Amino acid sequence: MIEIIKADGTAEQNYMKLLKSRSTQVSKTVTESVSKILEDVREQGDRALLAYTEKFDGKLPKFIEVPREEINDALSEADEDYVNALLNAIENISDFHNRQKQQSFINPKQNGVILGQRIRGLKRVGIYVPGGTAAYPSSVLMNAVPAKIAGVEEIVMVTPPLSDGTANPDILVAAALCGVDRVFLLGGAQAVAALAYGTESVPKVDKIVGPGNIYVATAKKLLYGTVDIDMIAGPSEILILADETAPASYVAADLMSQAEHDVLASAILVTTSEKLAKETVKELERQVKELSRKEIIERSLRDFGAVFVCEQVDYAVELANEFAPEHLEVMMQNPMEYIGRLDNAGSVFLGNYAPEPLGDYFAGPNHVLPTSGTARFFSPLSVDAFIKKSSYIYYTEDALREAHDDIVLLANKEGLTAHANSIIVRYQD
Numbered sequence: 393m394i395e396i397i398k399a400d401g402t403a404e405q406n407y408m409k410l411l412k413s414r415s416t417q418v419s420k421t422v423t424e425s426v427s428k429i430l431e432d433v434r435e436q437g438d439r440a441l442l443a444y445t446e447k448f449d450g451k452l453p454k455f456i457e458v459p460r461e462e463i464n465d466a467l468s469e470a471d472e473d474y475v476n477a478l479l480n481a482i483e484n485i486s487d488f489h490n491r492q493k494q495q496s497f498i499n500p501k502q503n504g505v506i507l508g509q510r511i512r513g514l515k516r517v518g519i520y521v522p523g524g525t526a527a528y529p530s531s532v533l534m535n536a537v538p539a540k541i542a543g544v545e546e547i548v549m550v551t552p553p554l555s556d557g558t559a560n561p562d563i564l565v566a567a568a569l570c571g572v573d574r575v576f577l578l579g580g581a582q583a584v585a586a587l588a589y590g591t592e593s594v595p596k597v598d599k600i601v602g603p604g605n606i607y608v609a610t611a612k613k614l615l616y617g618t619v620d621i622d623m624i625a626g627p628s629e630i631l632i633l634a635d636e637t638a639p640a641s642y643v644a645a646d647l648m649s650q651a652e653h654d655v656l657a658s659a660i661l662v663t664t665s666e667k668l669a670k671e672t673v674k675e676l677e678r679q680v681k682e683l684s685r686k687e688i689i690e691r692s693l694r695d696f697g698a699v700f701v702c703e704q705v706d707y708a709v710e711l712a713n714e715f716a717p718e719h720l721e722v723m724m725q726n727p728m729e730y731i732g733r734l735d736n737a738g739s740v741f742l743g744n745y746a747p748e749p750l751g752d753y754f755a756g757p758n759h760v761l762p763t764s765g766t767a768r769f770f771s772p773l774s775v776d777a778f779i780k781k782s783s784y785i786y787y788t789e790d791a792l793r794e795a796h797d798d799i800v801l802l803a804n805k806e807g808l809t810a811h812a813n814s815i816i817v818r819y820q821d
């Protein structure tokens with residue numbers, strides 16, 4: 393089901409190529425079909441939305457936009473324990489994200505100059521909530537809570553309908569609790585296109601955020617520029633860095649927690665212990681039998697799973713940084729020692745009691761995270777994704793006179809005499 397590979401420099405490079413091909417190979421055909429979907433939605437609006445929804449999601453929904461009464465009904469009929477669990481998660485997510493808030497500032501100088509920066513929430517944001525092979529109410533929370541904290545004026549959510557054309561009530565409950573303004577039963581590339589271009593029913597947004605499968609991630613990538621996006625948050629990934637102190641049953645369980653998301657998900661163990669490597673493989677085989685998404689897990693582990701045995705800890709750390717995984721678990725004897733050395737990961741989970749699903753649902757940090765090695769430069773979804781900044785400048789006549797010569801000189805250096813003139817003209821008699 394998963395191969396044990398001795399890290400020798402070449403094996404892991406080949407494996408990284410395989411992982412990259414996960415997006416590029418798939419992308420060639422996916423990019424073509426996604427491009428066609430985007431074009432059709434741009435040209436035909438709702439007509440294309442309905443046709444693609446029927447093609448990919450099964451039955452046509454009764455409505456594209458979920459009426460407000462249906463959202464309210466879902467909340468009033470919801471199971472109390474479920475609502476309480478969501479509220480507890482919302483509290484943790486809010487507490488974490490509130491700390492990310494940045495303040496506008498004003499900087500008055502002694503010579504009368506006033507400089508400042510104003511921060512405000514984006515006007516209208518589209519959030520994608522996955523719902524293909526599983527529905528993700530937790531992704532409603534992870535998208536909508538930071539958007540609310542940032543002060544976004546209108547949150548428009550898209551999520552695929554269930555196969556009978558109805559809305560998933562668990563998703564609606566999460567949307568109601570988070571104050572999502574509008575919910576559309578649309579999924580995949582067509583939903584992303586609708587948000588980017590706008591259609592008769594779906595309003596055009598300023599930015600699209602949220603995770604999704606390869607079709608969603610490719611659509612966001614292709615539409616960047618027409619609309620802003622947060623990052624590429626595609627099929628899930630986990631890399632576990634572990635030594636001989638890690639319990640194999642925990643390691644196996646955590647690898648499978650991400651493999652179950654998608655046949656394109658990747659799960660990797662990097663360890664200094666050959667014993668742990670062998671025990672983990674046995675545990676995977678034992679535990680998978682009990683799991684409902686066994687087929688997806690087995691395919692994902694077979695195609696994109698690996699166990700690397702490294703002789704040196706330093707090399708294991710280097711490998712983790714090179715992989716730049718979405719999630720990185722550190723199950724080493726002294727996990728805290730590694731924080732400063734792990735530079736490329738969406739989210740780092742430290743110790744034997746910080747399993748990845750703790751972050752998916754509850755702890756507080758965001759679970760919308762960069763994938764496919766993009767953790768080298770992208771960050772987790774945060775309040776920052778939902779704000780806009782403008783700076784402002786006020787100068788007095790005397791202050792500008794003082795700066796006159798420098799500005800004129802700099803403008804002339806660039807050969808931009810009209811720029812220089814705009815300063816000069818103010819001080820001519």
Ligand SMILES: NC(=O)c1ccc[n+]([C@@H]2O[C@H](COP(=O)([O-])OP(=O)(O)OC[C@H]3O[C@@H](n4cnc5c(N)ncnc54)[C@H](O)[C@@H]3O)[C@@H](O)[C@H]2O)c1
Nearest residue numbers: 522523524525552579580603604605627628653654760761
């Ligand atoms: N990186 C992150 O932060 C993060 C977070 C949560 C989930 N995820 C990922 O989100 C994904 C969820 O995937 P999902 O499929 O369950 O739900 P999804 O909502 O992302 O995708 C379902 C949609 O895909 C479209 N689709 C399916 N087959 C298609 C085809 N052949 N051509 C064109 N479009 C097609 C359909 O329109 C469907 O509505 C998983 O890959 C999971 O790993 C990532």
Ligand SMILES: N[C@H](CO)Cc1c[nH]c[nH+]1
Nearest residue numbers: 528530531628629752759
């Ligand atoms: N692990 C996913 C991000 O890759 C997030 C998620 C939501 N629900 C369960 N898991």
Ligand SMILES: [Zn+2]
Nearest residue numbers: 649650653752
């Ligand atoms: Zn998960």
